[in-house]
Amino acid sequence: MSTNRSGETARTGLGSIDSERFDAMAAVGGWRGVVESVVPTLVFVLVVAVRPTALVPALAASLTVSAVGLAARLVQRQSLAQVVGGIVLVLVSALWAWRSGAASNFYAAGLMINAAWLVACLVSLLIGWPIVGALMTLWHRVADESGKSEGSDGSEEQEETNVPDDVGAARPSAWRTDPALRHVKLRYHAGTWVLTLMFALRLVVEVPLYLAGEQAVSYLGAARLILGVPLYALTLWFIWLLVAPSRIARTEARTDQR
Template sequence: MNEHPGGATPVTRGERPERAGHGGLRALDADRFDAAAAVGGWRGILESVAPTLVFVCVLAVRPDALVPALAGSLLVSAAALLARLLGRQPLTQVLGGGALAVISALWAWRSGSATNFYATGLVINAVWLAVTGGSLLLRRPLVGLLLDAWHAASGSGRGEQSAAAARRHALGTAILAAMFALRLAVELPLYLAGEAAVGALGIARLLLGLPLFAVTVWFVWLVVGPALRRAPAPAPQG
């Protein structure tokens, strides 16, 4: 579950500027949901999708071209990093994506199996499923913890702290857990099928990546938003 700081949600009429969400779960704190901003804006979308898309396309043309496919994916990530460096823009998202691309490429290259390019993503989704599920079992829903941390870091008022809000946080966390479970349910059998399913696995990764994440965050926003929007805005500083 990544935050995507590549774009910012514009402050819309009636929205509190200090609570304008941008990127990932920060979008939950906005008065109006912006799907593009939730996944980092169009630039963030391109940076996240392009490395995998290049990998899939190269292997679709030449199924035996594992090394060129890995090299193309890494070059795209490097180009995104260089563009942000030259533009003096935040590097958080592109560095995370670049590190993931390097680890995935090394795993696939060392094993000689194209399917292992996607193994890192499977591990990450499994970890997040365990985290979200564990937070529900401990009755400390991850969505509530992240929103509290975001409010504390931004200096804005905390959301509603009632039992109803806690139930909303739990439901929002369950929705996130369902997203990770769905990814694993679709991608793991394709991964276990081996090289014969590498193209299908790549397509599944693209479809279950940012598009599913945007839809999931929207559902979470619908669930937890009412409690957040009932919270009073912080008093203006003298």
């Protein structure tokens, strides 16, 4: 997480869709997060493009860049939560490519992760718990429980709300079963479809390039970069337009007035 200009804590990743204001740069981890996620792949792509047979040097350069980023965070005593996942992915990808001797396998783990997310999104839609709605429900439930624990220290706040405890706990997931909140449900479904399409687009573009073998590895690397952070930020913005708290609140307000 980071702090935006208004002093509020800006969430990263999918957490950014539950913010009142969307900060694209904060959503992808800031400039540092972009560098840490993009540069290792960019270095690999450039080395392979210049010298297609230099697989080991390309892998070594990519791992070195990731290691430098990790070391910098350790020296500055910053949280490693944001960078560890990327480093693990680069390490697994490098080992896969090295063991197989095929540069294209540097991207295989990423393809599998996108396929897993695509399946998860589709399953969540089928069972009526779209991932976007499930995440929003979880965040709001945690916020409600946190608010209750803080309010327990002051009896006046609890008396002012005058709302039974079970109502507050059930409210975050009411969109699933309450016909009056079907518009909210549709927004969560639409948001999940946007996320699903992002993963599908990546696979549609990258899988044929991966199957084409070593002659297409540079194109595969370019596709990975273009369909990585830029597409992710754009996807999060579209989802935020659909499910931002203020938009959901206005939808519920219009429903209550009918």
